[in-house]
Amino acid sequence: MSGAEGLGASVARKEDRRFLLGRGRYTDDITLPGQTHAVFVRSPHAHATIRSIDASQALKAPGVLAVLTGADVAADGLGGIPCGWTITNKDGSKMVAPLHPALAQGKARHAGDPVAMVIAETRAQAKDAAQLVEVDYGPQPAVAHLNAAVAAGAPQVWDEAPGNVCFDWHLGDAAATEAEFAKADRVVSLDLTNNRVAPNAIEPRAANGHFDDVDDRYTLYTTSQNPHLIRLLMGAFTLKVPEHKLRIVAPDVGGGFGSKIFHYAEELLVLWASRRVGRPVKWTSDRSEAFLSDAHGRDHVTHAELALTSDGKFRGLRVRTLANMGAYLSTFAPAIPTYLHATLLSGPYVIPAIYAEVKAIFTNTVPLDAVRGAGRPEATYLLERLVDKAARELGIDRVEIRRQNLIQPNQFPYQTPVALQYDIGDYPATLDMALQAIDYGKFGERKAESETRGKLRGFGISTYIEACGIAPSALVGALGAGAGLYEAATVRVHPTGSVSVFTGTHSHGQGHETTFAQLVNERLGIPIENIEVVHGDTDRIPFGMGTYGSRSAAVGGSAIYKAIDKIVEKSKKIAAHLLEASVADIEFEDGKFRVAGTDREKTFGEVAFTAYVPHNYPIETTEPGLEDSAFYDPKNFTFPGGCHLVEVEVDPETGVVEVVDVAIADDVGVIINPMIVDGQAHGGLAHGIGQALLEECVYDDDGQLLSGSFMSYCMPRAADLPSFKVGNHVTPCTHNPTGIKGVGEVGAIGVPPAVINAVIDALAPLGVTDISMPATPEKVWRAIQAAQGGAA
């Protein structure tokens, strides 16, 4: 660590003040001159033909400016919402990617599918008028659940996808895996579901579109994690206008968790509608609308088998997964159960052979895509449940079975059988660190103490790996991505030595305005109060791919480092000139350029000023000014990993599970700001514990979402969680200049199986061997009753 504000310093955040004073500027806070408001009419049916839409009454309602439908979308030539990733089937053919019109055309395919758009002077008037739009639906049979969707005779979501199959894909060596299973001493198998969850950033999505007919230019304020990606997709596919006519601003954004990555119909429609009505059009989602329109996550049904030697060495893994895509393909949907899931199936373990098959299935439900973790929680969950089951069946201690199968520090770089090459890690170290933090040796005493209070205590463990810092462009291009996944940065040194950093990532809680300033401080020695970090506006930022997959510090931070390299290189030339020395003799340290071995020096500020007032300047060889940009394309994914431990107490009378202790040890690479890194881990843990115990999107068989509000969808509250013990053991990433790996998702990835393993451990004495997520009180109670041969 360098100074008080550089790497490793827990600096309090620069961005806090505006939020604490109520002066944040979120999309819905923005009201433009002439503002109008949009409300969407959404299908109440999961699957229905749209026979006709009669907007005549709505058009007569007070304040109504327009009612737009799928026919208008088609007439104006708006493109379908594109899917950004194409998966190739086992047989070499491409996945089925049906047209996703921004407003339904002819058919609604999930409850909540937008059918018409009402624009009025006020939001209340638009809402009133939306109730007057008469849509004549012809309800069709619908299907919501994976096993039902693949059954013979199931309702068809798309004619072009027989059996509702979007793609049928595989990864790994089937024959080698088969051979391992054939000679295995033991095979342990498990059927699992990974519960469907809603992202539920507390800020609902919103969009405010403005078409300026003087400049013939569009401006969109939208709740996005990646404004340039939205501009790319709108420019090329949906709105079809060139980039210089399109400005996308993602101002303060109230949490993303994946859900604000994707290009959604509503943001396209407000911009399009603004041109039609000649005024700005704003839409802000209600929470109940969010449940029906934000991409959901997870929803896998998996059969998994692990082949082992009799002494517990892993030999082979076979996984068959059905993954729900919903009714349409969201932006990254196909990548989630494939390249962000199956590639992670080796976990932190040596497993000589792995074979995974993934079938993606259409259903009459809200589209699914990335939610915090995205594929990696699903992989970790199935592996860690399976390993625990193997430990029980083979009679091996659950810590020891993990320890003896972990990839050892001297085995890196480690090539897995499922495409990834891990660069570095120290999994035994994080395992030991977490065990010590929770005082594993005294678990028995704690369990006995719980028993005196009538509670069953359980201990759960998960050793996990994840892949983030996405991603090498050539690699993801070969795998079907429609875009590169580099990151861009511009570092502008102002004449008086203050700095503006323009980053293509987007901060919506991660604290980049502070941590990226710390990166600059680390390199240039400038106080962070003199460093401004600018993000979220395509007119101000050269380019960028945005924030998701825990990539911002690892990839975006590396782009900043590369830009700073160029700044330092140029500054040395200027300093050499001022100091009348050769460039090779100039050293840069603590914000000062010094002639090596002398006390002759120039401050960074003096050099910056000289760059802009180049009176005494190497003008023949060096341009004035001090600003540079860099695009950083990562060489590999980064691989955070670690160990998550959970202790629960189960009330056997009610089935209530209380998480009483959580201790984790992560290796997220080099840490910029420990306080912020811990905060990211805390949030991920709450998300993961929420999935394990509380959260689930429940659809009935007809495709109606039963858990469509916070009255029925249970969000984790403060009282549902304990304080967390968070530790870090750093092995720096070997292939990026910062050494950073990423931390945004580790909690959500590592902890769910630890929770469920703890619940099963608590109930094991009663004979319970399995419980699914979320482990709700009734589910736990029923498991106890069933294990004890009770009536339930």
Added chain:
Amino acid sequence: MATITLQVNGKSHVADVEPRTLLVDLLREHLRLTGTHVGCDTSQCGACTVWVDGKSVKSCAMLAVEADGAAVTTIEGLAKDGKLHPMQEAFHTCHGLQCGFCTPGMVMRSVELIQRNPNPTEDEVRHGLEGNFCRCTGYHNIVKAVLTAAETVRGGAQ
């Protein structure tokens, strides 16, 4: 339309509103005090928490006309002369906020919590915040901030 008069952050306002206008819409749309947020439509999330006559309420579950004659305090009215309230300060130093969206409601409720219970236990803080959702922090640092602010305020009172 109904005409109402109310104090907001110490200033008197007269507003013409439809009876169905929620207090939060009056604050955000009419008075342009956008620090108070809306995160749900079923009065669970607490992002819209403000004080009405000194008590924390969900401004999405109260009509503007019900606030006629009342004194309302929003997050914009908490800091005095640019100096953060000890609760705001504690949220800052303890990293009790990330995206900032739940923060105004969380802070307003937290201040009331320590006014009512100046020396709360961690468990009392956690239960006291059950009307406020945060998706970012896992509540860990929010709880820490509330306990820290309580300590600061107690210290200041001695």
Added chain:
Amino acid sequence: MRNFEFHRPQSVADAVTLLKSNDAAKLLAGGQSLLPVMKLDLAQPSDLVSLARIPGLREIRAEGNDLVIGALVTHDAVASSPEVRQRIPGLAGLAGGIGDAQIRNRGTLGGSLAHADPAADYPAAVLALGATIVTDRRSIAADDYFTGLFQTALAPDEIITGVRFPVPACSAYAKFPHPASKYAVVGVMVAKTAGGVRVAVTGAGSKVFRLPALEAALAASFTSGAVSGVEVAPANLRTGGEASPEYLAHLVKVMAKRAIEACA
């Protein structure tokens, strides 16, 4: 939310007149139940008649062996009232567990009883304590008040002004809250009253109900063991919710046991 006319009468009589003149009028107390359902268009009153400016509805006072609580007294005021905490701590405890802090600052006793949500907490207290609902025109015994799902014995133009709670020898409420909504999946209030032991269950049925068999068992022996001998038939409980009738029946017994233990 649909628009409506808003009225702020200064007296109960004026409020009754307003209710009489508008069939689709509704009373507004704290609004913590009504406004959320209006926002979802599940209720669309033509008129809202606010009770807020009517004096005398916010008092808590002792009358002989009774505690009389005004209709507009908030849950928080009940929970923190020294009078209630001292004389009927079980009631104060129940009120302190309704919803969350902000809801308790607005929600009222009268509003909760008029709404008669089958998963609300107060109905269990009113029924178990053998309270009397006092209206602008009569007194209604709790046993006669709750008539069905969101249904009460109130006439359309009748206004609750307060509730008279006889102080019990002891009482306690045990609640199994819904993890998301915090309403009662099952809530059981047990009270030793002058008229005998009374047990009321909220959440598990289409309305709050008593458990006569358990009351009889407790009259013989006021111990939590009495619960085990009592049958709670799942067939009589709510169906179609998230919790199965079997689980509800089980929870009724567990919560009853815990309430008895807290009471004993």
